[in-house]
Amino acid sequence: MKRGLNGLASIAATAPLVGFFGTVFGAIGSFKGLGTERSTGLISIAKDLSESLVPTVLGLLVGVLAFSCYRYLVGRLENFDIEMKNASLEVIDELALL
Secondary structure, eight states, X not given: OOTTHHHHHXXXXXXXXXXXXXXXXXXXXXXXXGGSOHHHHHHHHHHHHHHHTHHXXXXXXXXXXXXXXXXXXXXXXXXXHXXXXXXXXXXXXXXXXX
């Protein structure tokens, strides 16, 4: 039942980093408009910088959702483990009474 939880935890940990990596490349590429007139270059840079933040937003969104799912599933597994332990103790108690 725990199969896949490590993969989900890895996605939760690395997705924001991949998003930041994409933003860095987008920010570096946004300065290509510096060779033009000042007002045109500033508009181009501002537009490209705002578009370069999209990978960060997506990375954070994926990371938060993956982490939320991971914590939910871990909690469900812990509850299942507790229920199984209690059920086995009840069976032992019933058998001891016989």
